[in-house]
Amino acid sequence: MHITLPVNRFYYDILNFCLITAFSRASVIEFRVECVEILAVKTILYDPQTFAKSLVMHNFTFPKSGVMQGETAAEYIKNHPEVDKNQDGKIQYVLLEGEAGHQDAISRTDYSVRTVLDAGISLEKLSYQFADWNRGQAENRMNRLISQYGEGIELILSNNDEMALGAVEAYRKAGYEPSQRPVIFGIDGLDDALEAIKDGEMQGTVYNDKEDQALQIAKLAYEVFKGEQQVRKELKEGRYYVSQYQQVDSSNVEEFLDR
Numbered sequence: 001m002h003i004t005l006p007v008n009r010f011y012y013d014i015l016n017f018c019l020i021t022a023f024s025r026a027s028v029i030e031f032r033v034e035c036v037e038i039l040a041v042k043t044i045l046y047d048p049q050t051f052a053k054s055l056v057m058h059n060f061t062f063p064k065s066g067v068m069q070g071e072t073a074a075e076y077i078k079n080h081p082e083v084d085k086n087q088d089g090k091i092q093y094v095l096l097e098g099e100a101g102h103q104d105a106i107s108r109t110d111y112s113v114r115t116v117l118d119a120g121i122s123l124e125k126l127s128y129q130f131a132d133w134n135r136g137q138a139e140n141r142m143n144r145l146i147s148q149y150g151e152g153i154e155l156i157l158s159n160n161d162e163m164a165l166g167a168v169e170a171y172r173k174a175g176y177e178p179s180q181r182p183v184i185f186g187i188d189g190l191d192d193a194l195e196a197i198k199d200g201e202m203q204g205t206v207y208n209d210k211e212d213q214a215l216q217i218a219k220l221a222y223e224v225f226k227g228e229q230q231v232r233k234e235l236k237e238g239r240y241y242v243s244q245y246q247q248v249d250s251s252n253v254e255e256f257l258d259r
Contacts, residue, residue, distance in 0.1 A: 091116075188207075
């Protein structure tokens, strides 16, 4: 991955990056110069020492979102035995994955399923489908699976809300009433997903607190510009801020819709 800045690097006092993958870090390092402060948002680091000391990370851990998705799904299934439509003691499930080899997709997939199993719920995998984080691709994948399994799918775990919403759309267009559909869980807390939870078309998501992230990175940028240190002193190791995920279901969705 390469990053091209539109003007000479010395025009910048602060660079704010959203590092979607760990592989992005090499590109950021190329722009590390003494006169530039780099603020990186939304990334997981396997080797933090690779970065310059001036780098401030606004960081959260990917496994946590998968764990929280699994917890939300497990709690719902335990409280709603009707999820097991065929009453065979197992939940037949489909997993919609972001992209092959992406560390976030791998982590969310692994921890979500593992957490449901650890809660004592038996699962039977019907299919894992890559949909590249995309709503349209997820809808296409689910159209094929609906044709194959019909009402035999009891649970859908999706690496993000966009793909979960694609599943919702596939069932809607196929003419399935909400009571005929599987329970669907996403991650991110998109507005459309929150509305779907409110309407009973999704059962849960994990809220990625974008408001908190934006606020904290803005505070850091302002502090760097002013030459102050107070906010930085509150960071772990003077570099890390951890933005917390939050579980969302029908019991608290209104709180997040009002944000």
